[in-house]
Amino acid sequence: MVKIPKSHPRYWSLYYREKIIEGMEKGMTAKAGLIAHGRGEAFDYLIGEKTIEPAERAMKVAVAKFLLAEWPVISVNGNVAALVPEETVELAKVLNAKLEINLFYRTEDRVRAIADELRKYGAKEVLGINPTKRIPGLEHERGKADENGIWKADVVLVPLEDGDRTEALVRMGKFVVTVDLNPLSRSARMADITIVDNIVRAYPRMIELAKEMRKLPREELEDIVRSYDNGKTLSDVLVHIRNRLTRLAEEGIWRKKEI
């Protein structure tokens, strides 16, 4: 990994780029994953590279839903494994969820590399290695599902992916949560809960929330889920971006160090 000085004004952005490149070198991340990462970075600029209120709200409801779930599953792809392997394992632990590797550009070598990485951070069980089921309507590799994982799940977290699987999982009656910096993406529009935030900020925050919220009584968790409106969350994200751009245009950004 290239050493980036901490004094660099774009340190964290460059740091996670290196993580994605490292993920590819370790055989976990697909080449297309680099492009997907760039798309995410662009939307992160638009929201202001911080967790915004609609994302915080969505995370809270997602955590409540996971704590109430009977068979919760967190899906892992090559980008997730490169960016937040440790947090993925920790999140599954605090939410009592199963981990399943599910890849669009699936190769057995990539599956093995990702499973090794998750185990390195303490994952005891990794599903998706020998998936025997197929999600109806998905003909590509991502249609494969583990009988004891996504196939059986009632609540699924599918971060950083394109929308056809989200849509197919919703069609199967599953409750789908996604993390996606692009509020306009198909996943973002099709999911039951959309967390528009960078996964590198979202997962640590969800771990904190899970540790706090697992003490709550079921009725309180159910109340949190019941009052949620994902359409409003997406609209609020768009309004946030619009207002931010309007403000920046009015104030001016030329030679401003922080925006």
Ligand code: PTJ
């Ligand atoms: O590992 P594989 O083979 O399953 O392939 C994974 C990728 C990511 C290549 C594949 O799922 C893909 O092509 O995804 P898309 O259609 O590019 O969608 C990824 C979405 O994640 C985009 O809407 C990005 O804006 C978003 N995104 C990228 N990086 C982040 C992100 N969202 C949150 N946090 C990020 N760090």
